[in-house]
Amino acid sequence: MGLHRRHHGSSPGTATMCLLHRERVRILIIFGWRVVFFTLTRGVFHCPDCGGDRDYRRRQGRNFFTLFFIPVIPLTKAGGEFVECDTCHGRWNPGVLNVPTTAQLAQMPAMLLRMAVAQVLRSGDYTNPAARSRAVAVVQQAGEAGYDDAALNADLGRPFDEVRVEMARAASALAPEARESILRAAAEIALADGPLSVSEEETLSAVGADLELTRVQVTGVVSLARQESGH
Numbered sequence: 001m002g003l004h005r006r007h008h009g010s011s012p013g014t015a016t017m018c019l020l021h022r023e024r025v026r027i028l029i030i031f032g033w034r035v036v037f038f039t040l041t042r043g044v045f046h047c048p049d050c051g052g053d054r055d056y057r058r059r060q061g062r063n064f065f066t067l068f069f070i071p072v073i074p075l076t077k078a079g080g081e082f083v084e085c086d087t088c089h090g091r092w093n094p095g096v097l098n099v100p101t102t103a104q105l106a107q108m109p110a111m112l113l114r115m116a117v118a119q120v121l122r123s124g125d126y127t128n129p130a131a132r133s134r135a136v137a138v139v140q141q142a143g144e145a146g147y148d149d150a151a152l153n154a155d156l157g158r159p160f161d162e163v164r165v166e167m168a169r170a171a172s173a174l175a176p177e178a179r180e181s182i183l184r185a186a187a188e189i190a191l192a193d194g195p196l197s198v199s200e201e202e203t204l205s206a207v208g209a210d211l212e213l214t215r216v217q218v219t220g221v222v223s224l225a226r227q228e229s230g231h
Contacts, residue, residue, distance in 0.1 A: 030068050035061045035078045046099045047085045048092065053101045055086040058094065100173050108170050110142040113182050115163045116207045118155035120186040123203035126156055128193040135189050167210040179211040180221050187225035195231040196222075 039057045047054040061078035064071035082091045100108060117135045125131065132152060139147040171179055186207060190200045201222075208218030 032066050033063055034066055034071060036064050036071050037061045044101055045083065045097050046101050047088065049088045049090045050085060057084050057086065059084055105173055108173055109178055110139065110144050112167060112170055113142050113185060114139055114155050115167055116182050116186040117189055119160055119163055119207060120190045120200060120203050122156050123199040124190055124197055125193055131189055131192040134192045138185050138189065164210050171211045179213055180217060183208050183211055183213060183221045184225055187222050191225055191229040191231050
């Protein structure tokens with residue numbers, strides 16, 4: 001004979017107990033299910049609760065069948081991915097990783113300047129020595145002391161569509177004045193070898209839009225650069 005007993009109302013993390021009695025042999029089986037979390041990636045992010053840069057783990061839960069409280073059989077995924085702060089253990093949707101960290105913010109002006117300068121230079125005569133020299137000097141003055149002609153060539157080789165996506169994502173973190181300064185520097189480099197070509201004007205307009213500047217702002221910035229260059 002056998003006896004099967006199940007405790008109703010137990011939570012997902014509570015095991016179910018079975019008691020079997022057969023020929024004076026009793027077997028106690030404890031089984032159930034639980035959620036086990038796995039770390040997918042690690043990194044640094046800006047924690048909304050801590051208010052600063054913190055280490056994080058990007059995690060995903062999965063339901064497991066347990067035997068004697070040990071997860072043995074993986075079942076379905078439990079919810080979506082989430083980001084967990086290693087310090088406060090707060091949890092957020094992965095979209096929180098789009099917020100720049102303090103270190104990224106510090107590097108952002110120079111990064112955006114590099115992308116803007118390269119795209120505008122490429123739309124004109126990117127072999128012009130004066131324009132290239134000016135481009136390298138401007139980026140170095142922005143904080144990248146190691147920037148050189150080889151780095152400029154690498155930036156020139158990046159697809160424009162890829163660069164535009166990065167610029168649009170990063171631009172909102174900067175003040176309007178900083179974004180205008182980046183466009184101004186790009187315009188001055190484009191003017192280093194003479195008047196703007198149609199292609200250079202179109203690229204400056206596209207870069208200005210990616211920097212989240214209005215058409216009026218773009219026109220004003222480019223006009224000032226023209227006046228100073230005499231072109």
